[in-house]
Amino acid sequence: MTIHSENSGPLFAVNLLFRSSRDGVFDDANLWEESLVLIEALSADDAEAKAALLAVSAESSYIAMDGTHVAWTFFKVERVSQIVDQPLRHGSELFSRYLRHAEVQSLLTPFEDPSTQK
Numbered sequence: 001m002t003i004h005s006e007n008s009g010p011l012f013a014v015n016l017l018f019r020s021s022r023d024g025v026f027d028d029a030n031l032w033e034e035s036l037v038l039i040e041a042l043s044a045d046d047a048e049a050k051a052a053l054l055a056v057s058a059e060s061s062y063i064a065m066d067g068t069h070v071a072w073t074f075f076k077v078e079r080v081s082q083i084v085d086q087p088l089r090h091g092s093e094l095f096s097r098y099l100r101h102a103e104v105q106s107l108l109t110p111f112e113d114p115s116t117q118k
Helices: 046-058 101-108
Strands: 010-021 032-040 062-063 069-082
Touching: 010 062, 032 046, 032 069, 046 069
Parallel strands: none
Antiparallel strands: 010 032, 010 069, 062 069
């Protein structure tokens, strides 16, 4: 199976941000999700537009165990990066970014397990 053919456009790694709400309320306690998707497009602008459509179609909602309504909504395309290492193969770099110390600390801090909270 080939992901990229000679007649198709370049591939882009697109970072999408989603935010959650509980009973229609967005606040600092709610979770965010960053999703990295692969998009085939003619340009970075085209990739952003295609990714945004994909993200809107991925929005979801459900009733949580505590009875609250949880909704995940698309917030924005955070970043579009063309994948230059093609064709894709073992070890291909899909995405890279520089991080500040505080960002690394945040990434390395696990979510607390609700079952261990008192």
